[in-house]
Amino acid sequence: MTAPTPFSRRSTRQIHVGSVAVGGGAPITVQSMTTTKTADVEGTLQQIYALAAAGCDIVRCTCNEPEAAEGLAQIVPRSPIPVIADIHHQYKMALAALDAGVHGLRLNPGNIRRPEHIKAVASECRARNVPIRIGVNGGSLDPALYDKYGGITADAMVESALQEIAYFDEVGFDLVKISVKASNVPLMVEAYRKLSLVTDYPLHLGVTEAGPPPAGLVKATAGIAALLLEGIGDTIRYSLTADPVEEARAGRQLLEALGLRERKNVDLIACPSCGRAEVDVIDVAKRAQDAFADRQLPLQIAVMGCVVNGPGEAREADLGIAAGNKRGHLFVKGINVAVVPESEMVDALVEWAEFINEHGTDAAIARADVAKAEREARLDRTKLLDDKGADANHAQERIVEIRKRVASDS
Numbered sequence: 001m002t003a004p005t006p007f008s009r010r011s012t013r014q015i016h017v018g019s020v021a022v023g024g025g026a027p028i029t030v031q032s033m034t035t036t037k038t039a040d041v042e043g044t045l046q047q048i049y050a051l052a053a054a055g056c057d058i059v060r061c062t063c064n065e066p067e068a069a070e071g072l073a074q075i076v077p078r079s080p081i082p083v084i085a086d087i088h089h090q091y092k093m094a095l096a097a098l099d100a101g102v103h104g105l106r107l108n109p110g111n112i113r114r115p116e117h118i119k120a121v122a123s124e125c126r127a128r129n130v131p132i133r134i135g136v137n138g139g140s141l142d143p144a145l146y147d148k149y150g151g152i153t154a155d156a157m158v159e160s161a162l163q164e165i166a167y168f169d170e171v172g173f174d175l176v177k178i179s180v181k182a183s184n185v186p187l188m189v190e191a192y193r194k195l196s197l198v199t200d201y202p203l204h205l206g207v208t209e210a211g212p213p214p215a216g217l218v219k220a221t222a223g224i225a226a227l228l229l230e231g232i233g234d235t236i237r238y239s240l241t242a243d244p245v246e247e248a249r250a251g252r253q254l255l256e257a258l259g260l261r262e263r264k265n266v267d268l269i270a271c272p273s274c275g276r277a278e279v280d281v282i283d284v285a286k287r288a289q290d291a292f293a294d295r296q297l298p299l300q301i302a303v304m305g306c307v308v309n310g311p312g313e314a315r316e317a318d319l320g321i322a323a324g325n326k327r328g329h330l331f332v333k334g335i336n337v338a339v340v341p342e343s344e345m346v347d348a349l350v351e352w353a354e355f356i357n358e359h360g361t362d363a364a365i366a367r368a369d370v371a372k373a374e375r376e377a378r379l380d381r382t383k384l385l386d387d388k389g390a391d392a393n394h395a396q397e398r399i400v401e402i403r404k405r406v407a408s409d410s
């Protein structure tokens, strides 16, 4: 298991969305949003359960009509994770969502602009101890700020957030987190950097309308990861044009990859394949990825294309498999533990991974006939080297030629 990498993080106040802490040194959380009609209680809950299983910590549902608020009244008590109501134009929907018992609100300051409405919602939230996210969005910026700044700029988005905070201050409300999202990555990064200098409220990171994967994943990761690596950000959301489960998975995977959350799922490492590969590495890696997708095993597992270099290159993995001579060589922490037929490679990985997860790597090595596995592995390696040579890419031959040429030119 890879040790978490500690990044120094900007210090922020802490708020609670239901039972989940955000900011103030709490683990960075993953958020997503349901795509069902909120009035469809069973459909929405089904999606929320799938999101929670994929690593989502806090879920948001739209509250855009009275039926949605009524749906929330039934969803909130049955949800496994805290529920935030997303409010755009109608402040009364915010009040209705609070009546439904939601754990948080998201208000878009560009869409609810009358101060008395904003303050009415904040007062009610204060009375109920419910936090609000000020969700500034470049695409729906207050027109007055758009005109003042001559377009959507980082300063305009920051000012929008600060204006909202000023209204909250007037009614003594401070259970706040803020987002300043834009679909343009450099703009979004600049806005969050500027915001982090003028407030210590926790920040919710996201690249809005990032689009479908894979380009949407790349965009969202570029913006969110850049800020997290600077210590900015307390909770994140990938806004993908995709099943929201993909958003939750991506968020969770990013935090695990950066060492910002404990590993909960398999970290699958796989070689990029090359001319030495003894199997279709892409296919085996994909099958392994599918096999581990719904298994919560906090292990690093390697899929390597050849037994000549693979085990050495993936020595640090908890468990790995390398292909060679129509067989898969399993290794635990770099030690050969078994050799299985090529067709059983993925099944064997799953069986060993589950054993390691339950009993540990030492027990896995202890149960193996290491001497036999090493003997068979050595035979395969020797045969491959005899067939193909240690230098399958003919690099040494080329180096000899280069040296000859350089010597003859001098």
Ligand code: SF4
Pocket (backbone or CB within 6 Å): 271, 272, 273, 274, 275, 276, 277, 278, 304, 305, 306, 307, 308, 309, 310, 313
């Ligand atoms: S492990 Fe083997 S097949 Fe994979 S990239 Fe390395 S040398 Fe090539």
